[in-house]
Amino acid sequence: MPTVKSSVKGKRPVRIGVAGCGQMGRKHAHNCSRIKGVSVVAVADKDMKRARALAGEMSAVPYSSAEALLAGVDVDALIVATPPDKHGKDAHAAIKAGKAVLVEKPIALDIATAKSLCVAAKKASVVNAVGFHLRYAPLTQKARSLIAGKCVTQVRSVTTTGYYLKMDMPAWFLQRKHSGGPLLEQSLHMFDEARYLVGDITRVFAQGDRLVRPELKRFDSEDTMVLAYRFANGALGTHADSCATTVFNWEIELFGTDWRLLIDYARKRLNGYFGEETIHIDFTDTDLHMLELQAFIDDVRNRRVDSILSNFRDATKTLEVMLAGDRSLKSGAWEPVGKGTR
Ligand SMILES: NC(=O)c1ccc[n+]([C@@H]2O[C@H](COP(=O)([O-])OP(=O)(O)OC[C@H]3O[C@@H](n4cnc5c(N)ncnc54)[C@H](O)[C@@H]3O)[C@@H](O)[C@H]2O)c1
CATH class of the missing domain: 3.30.360.10 (Dihydrodipicolinate Reductase; domain 2)
Known part of the structure; x- marks a missing residue:
């Protein structure tokens, strides 16, 4: 299995950022808090009321965008749960910062964006996944x-x-x-x-x-x-x-x-x-989003692509x-x- 870059060192907690604090961002954040050794340290939403509410529940720092989050806090991975037309921008920001990234489905709304994400993730050698939770059922x-x-x-x-x-x-x-x-x-x-x-x-x-x-x-x-x-x-x-x-x-x-x-x-x-x-x-x-998240966290933690069942390349084929x-x-x-x- 290919080894990929990861900023997780030794046994310190995996630090997660969540972009988009709606139904799926909240779901992923709360699921993160149920996994031992994982903590949500920052969240972002263009609606600061939503960001502050979830940040309060997670003891995390609220931001108004994924870019601001990545500039402000050191995370190991970003979960992108914004609407699909925003996925490309947020995921590219995470990859540029060298972070692992889990993007909710669909990876993007057009092939050019999806392919540019595949190329960028490969070049930066970061763990990448797309939220097709049914594969884990x-x-x-x-x-x-x-x-x-x-x-x-x-x-x-x-x-x-x-x-x-x-x-x-x-x-x-x-x-x-x-x-x-x-x-x-x-x-x-x-x-x-x-x-x-x-x-x-x-x-x-x-x-x-x-x-x-x-x-x-x-x-x-x-x-x-x-x-x-x-x-x-x-x-x-x-x-x-x-x-x-x-x-x-x-x-x-x-x-x-x-x-x-x-x-x-x-x-x-x-x-x-x-x-x-x-x-x-x-x-x-069974909480299938939890199984999907666990696979992503395992791969981020172990710096290997062993558990993820849908990566950017595969999700681009579905798109x-x-x-x-x-x-x-x-x-x-x-x-x-x-x-x-x-
Ligand atoms: N796998 C599943 O079961 C499942 C279920 C529902 C939704 N989804 C996917 O999850 C993603 C999010 O969907 P949702 O249901 O949580 O939507 P939602 O509308 O509940 O939440 C999206 C959040 O993103 C915020 N947002 C919008 N633009 C932003 C930006 N530029 N920067 C930061 N925040 C921004 C909104 O204010 C909102 O709080 C979508 O891709 C959707 O298709 C997956």
């Missing part, structure tokens, strides 16, 4: 072991939320310039799983519309989408996304000639059959798939993955 790991060596012919995936019905999310989630729309905000979790479980995706076709709440003009994101996709190994996939259903669903179902496996993240359940054998496994509630989908929404045609920057 015991459910995912069990599914991977069950399908190991099997030929997957089809994939069916689903993401549904109640955003347009409940308005229980930050407004920017449904504003394309900030989030990239539901393809990059929600669907990419299942496409990243599809890539992790089956392999690279080469072409995407997408159709989407505003069918449920078209009168909400301050939002420009689709509420209903369907996609078809093809893997490099020939398998075919379909995906359905809705931001206007009352019940939350995140699921991916894999098919072979004599087997079928449904990974149901919302109900924490694996269901299916392999030939004559029936599978039904219920999983206990390329989603951007092909986004181009297809506009062109109405199948779009190749990895061509174009948006």
Whole structure:
């Protein structure tokens, strides 16, 4: 495994900075405080009220930006939990300062930014990770072991939320310039799983519309989408996304000639059959963000890339798939993955 630079020396605590003190920044900060030998020493948010509130809970120093945080306090790693259109700037600031960096998904909203982060992280030799927490799920790991060596012919995936019905999310989630729309905000979790479980995706076709709440003009994101996709190994996939259903669903179902496996993240359940054998496994509630964070901290502490399951390079491949989908929404045609920057 490659050795990387890290400023963590001996057994002193790992010092973390958190940029973005909204729901995910708060979650990561509180999870850090539950890991022995880890302390959140500084937090940043453009909303100083949020920064001060989280800083108070963590006994940390509040700042108004990631750059100010990095200039003011010596940290070993920065967790970037700002909206996606800010990830590039904040992550580049951390890399420039030689710090390890965990960026929430998506790595960025465009390929140029994502690739520049890959190049900078490699050149600076810093530990880098992107927040695809589902990869760390015991459910995912069990599914991977069950399908190991099997030929997957089809994939069916689903993401549904109640955003347009409940308005229980930050407004920017449904504003394309900030989030990239539901393809990059929600669907990419299942496409990243599809890539992790089956392999690279080469072409995407997408159709989407505003069918449920078209009168909400301050939002420009689709509420209903369907996609078809093809893997490099020939398998075919379909995906359905809705931001206007009352019940939350995140699921991916894999098919072979004599087997079928449904990974149901919302109900924490694996269901299916392999030939004559029936599978039904219920999983206990596990904090997947904690597993993801623990892997990042282990790699920062050990100066090695052993535990992280999604780094900048891999997350950029998932982004390329989603951007092909986004181009297809506009062109109405199948779009190749990895061509174009948006
Ligand atoms: N993996 C998951 O399960 C999951 C879940 C939700 C969100 N996310 C991701 O986490 C990231 C943050 O999402 P969230 O739900 O916490 O959003 P949020 O709106 O709750 O929090 C974002 C925070 O960033 C602050 N901010 C905005 N611009 C800033 C800037 N330039 N500098 C400093 N602070 C700034 C905002 O004031 C806000 O407090 C996004 O990338 C999102 O896609 C991941």
